[in-house]
Amino acid sequence: MSIREGENDGAQVGPDVVLELADEWAAELPALFEAPRDPDTIFIPWQGWSLTTEDFLTTRMMELVVHGDDLAASVGLETPSYSDHVISSVVGLLTGVAVRRHGQTAVIRGLSRPQRAPASISAF
Known part of the structure; x- marks a missing residue:
């Protein structure tokens, strides 16, 4: 399955669910950016x-x-x-x-x- 097909399937749940998921993922970003990576x-x-x-x-x-x-x-x-x-x-x-x-x-x-x-x- 391509990225586009996967995202099209995921969008079937409706915009409210997609926006809720985006908010959850966005809330995780600061911790991810601050976490050290070795190797980076x-x-x-x-x-x-x-x-x-x-x-x-x-x-x-x-x-x-x-x-x-x-x-x-x-x-x-x-x-x-x-x-x-x-x-x-x-x-x-x-x-x-x-x-x-x-x-x-x-x-x-x-x-x-x-x-x-x-x-x-x-x-x-």
Whole structure:
């Protein structure tokens, strides 16, 4: 069963139950974030590999920012604003991916010299 199928099945209980579960899980987060990890890694079962906690959270922030924009655009709303920390982390991740994909020069030109920039420096 895919993540989407599992979540669709879980949503059948209705929004009140889903929100109650989300509140319960959110209440557990502070203790989870404060608990030491040794090693400081999180196993990603759907990928079959691990990331550091910081890298895992950065990828989740990227997913929220990118898909938040997708969702807002699809329903004609403004894209949500995020904290400077979130945007800095996400832009850093996307820039790193864009550099690996297009090279340093293309990204530098795309960000600073549009007259010499390639058509796209998209990370994806």
